[in-house]
Amino acid sequence: MTYELKKIAIVGAGGKMGMRISNNLQGSHYSVTYCENSPRAQEQILATGRTLSATNDVVPQADVVILAVPDVALETVSAQVVPQMKNGAILLTLDPAASYAGLLAQRDGIHQAVAHPCHPSVFLERYTKEEHADAFGGNAAVQDVCAAFESGNDKQRSELANIIAVMYGPVGVVHWVTVKQLAYLEPTLVETVACMVGSFMKEALDETINRIGLPEAAAKAMLYGHIQIALAVSFRSTNPFSDACMIAMEYGREQIIKPDWKKIFDEKELDLIIARMLKIDAVRKADAA
Numbered sequence: 001m002t003y004e005l006k007k008i009a010i011v012g013a014g015g016k017m018g019m020r021i022s023n024n025l026q027g028s029h030y031s032v033t034y035c036e037n038s039p040r041a042q043e044q045i046l047a048t049g050r051t052l053s054a055t056n057d058v059v060p061q062a063d064v065v066i067l068a069v070p071d072v073a074l075e076t077v078s079a080q081v082v083p084q085m086k087n088g089a090i091l092l093t094l095d096p097a098a099s100y101a102g103l104l105a106q107r108d109g110i111h112q113a114v115a116h117p118c119h120p121s122v123f124l125e126r127y128t129k130e131e132h133a134d135a136f137g138g139n140a141a142v143q144d145v146c147a148a149f150e151s152g153n154d155k156q157r158s159e160l161a162n163i164i165a166v167m168y169g170p171v172g173v174v175h176w177v178t179v180k181q182l183a184y185l186e187p188t189l190v191e192t193v194a195c196m197v198g199s200f201m202k203e204a205l206d207e208t209i210n211r212i213g214l215p216e217a218a219a220k221a222m223l224y225g226h227i228q229i230a231l232a233v234s235f236r237s238t239n240p241f242s243d244a245c246m247i248a249m250e251y252g253r254e255q256i257i258k259p260d261w262k263k264i265f266d267e268k269e270l271d272l273i274i275a276r277m278l279k280i281d282a283v284r285k286a287d288a289a
């Protein structure tokens with residue numbers, strides 16, 4: 001197969017995501033260069049046997065520049081990198097927030113893409129110890145990826161999907177959505193709701209152990225099993241919740257959830273949370289001028 005997207009530059013290659021995607025891209029058929037500005041993170045890259053490159057040296061040659069830097073740095077780093085990129089190259093970021101907020105430097109001829117890993121599904125059939133141990137994905141357990149690529153052509157999209165499948169591999173499906181849709185997935189659906197509920201359940205577990213005095217092992221056994229069954233019943237209709245359980249659930253809703261909670265899906269709220277995450281006053285929108 002002939003492919004055009006061969007040279008990849010990773011900026012922020014010594015960070016958490018930078019190391020993960022570098023581990024997967026190293027040894028692939030892509031030509032990959034690694035850029036990092038923190039001395040400690042540079043040492044981590046060197047310890048893996050990879051070599052360091054200067055961003056300004058490799059970006060002008062790259063077909064794809066992956067910015068694995070913190071979201072709050074993306075405005076500055078993209079302003080440095082985008083003017084140096086070659087025509088037709090792709091700027092790939094790993095989270096939709098900065099793109100949605102209009103913080104990324106734009107240039108005619110430079111395409112922008114965002115690819116965010118879904119993490120392996122709670123319903124994934126796992127067979128090996130390695131698959132069971134891989135909660136984050138990118139190692140042994142298959143995960144899907146949600147990605148946005150709103151300019152460029154189908155060939156580039158298909159080549160980009162191949163790169164995404166390597167960097168986050170093993171990957172099942174790359175789901176193409178818009179940047180705005182991706183922002184509704186993360187943060188709204190998975191961070192504002194799912195991660196919040198996860199940490200909320202941990203708080204309830206601590207309260208059960210510390211305030212009520214339940215043995216930790218008993219409380220954990222009861223909760224972990226019920227997390228599994230609650231998800232199976234809610235998402236897969238394996239069997240119905242019992243009548244008494246539904247009364248307790250209704251009580252939980254009344255006590256814990258605000259009646260107007262669905263406003264988190266209002267665009268105004270999405271704008272507010274993205275601005276808060278990026279530590280900016282407000283998101284910038286092309287149609288706001």
Ligand SMILES: NC(=O)c1ccc[n+]([C@@H]2O[C@H](COP(=O)([O-])OP(=O)(O)OC[C@H]3O[C@@H](n4cnc5c(N)ncnc54)[C@H](O)[C@@H]3O)[C@@H](O)[C@H]2O)c1
Nearest residue numbers: 012014015016017018036037038041068069070071094095
């Ligand atoms: N951490 C996660 O679980 C996770 C998951 C999915 C997506 N993401 C996204 O991945 C991106 C990176 O997040 P992270 O958690 O890996 O961040 P991180 O803070 O762990 O790493 C960022 C790295 O970028 C480096 N860096 C900063 N400015 C630089 C510059 N100008 N030149 C070269 N290197 C520079 C830093 O030194 C650091 O090593 C973000 O967009 C984030 O939203 C993170």
